Amino acid sequence: MRETTLCFPMREGRDGETEVLLIEKRRGLGEGWYNGPGGKLEAGETPRECAVRETHEEVGLEVEPSALEKAGELTFLLDGEGHTFCHVYRTRSVAGEPTASEEAYPEWVAIDEVPYEQMWDDDHLWLPGVLEGETVVGKFRFEGGQPLDEAEFVGHDLEWGVSFAADRK
Numbered sequence: 001m002r003e004t005t006l007c008f009p010m011r012e013g014r015d016g017e018t019e020v021l022l023i024e025k026r027r028g029l030g031e032g033w034y035n036g037p038g039g040k041l042e043a044g045e046t047p048r049e050c051a052v053r054e055t056h057e058e059v060g061l062e063v064e065p066s067a068l069e070k071a072g073e074l075t076f077l078l079d080g081e082g083h084t085f086c087h088v089y090r091t092r093s094v095a096g097e098p099t100a101s102e103e104a105y106p107e108w109v110a111i112d113e114v115p116y117e118q119m120w121d122d123d124h125l126w127l128p129g130v131l132e133g134e135t136v137v138g139k140f141r142f143e144g145g146q147p148l149d150e151a152e153f154v155g156h157d158l159e160w161g162v163s164f165a166a167d168r169k
């Protein structure tokens, strides 16, 4: 199973609303959909290091590793087999201005205007809670064969309020 990360930088917008930095993915899995910056772990890399690297590579933001708050662990199953395991982080400690890359167009979005209809089918089930400060472990089942982003979302299990306090990797 592939080990991946997602990182959700957050800030207070001009009118005091909470905003999240999303990307419109320009290539790879989930191309054309909105998501957080993220991707696969490289050899020898911790999840936290991966989230920092991917956020920098995809949108040019500098993220403080120790200020990444672990918010979730998601398992995506395809036809009953583990396909992707994803560590989810949020952070309010980011520096720089987001810039587009070959992989991603970045956009700050108010958290009550997140475009769930242009995201993975599972996102509306867990991302609102994560953006409100909750923690979650989720399992999401897809069927229909590769690639995952053309398979059908068929079911899920969620557990909220999980502690990741011991997870500093």
Ligand SMILES: COc1nc(N)nc2c1ncn2[C@H]1C[C@H](O)[C@@H](COP(=O)(O)OP(=O)(O)OP(=O)(O)O)O1
Pocket: 004, 005, 006, 027, 028, 029, 030, 035, 037, 038, 039, 040, 041, 054, 076, 084, 086, 120, 121, 122, 123, 140, 148
């Ligand atoms: C199945 O539902 C998913 N929902 C969400 N929100 N995100 C998902 C889902 N499945 C995979 N992801 C995430 C996990 C990764 O952060 C990205 C992309 O995965 P992948 O490793 O295939 O992406 P690439 O851009 O090809 O990889 P690199 O950036 O490592 O080159 O999607």
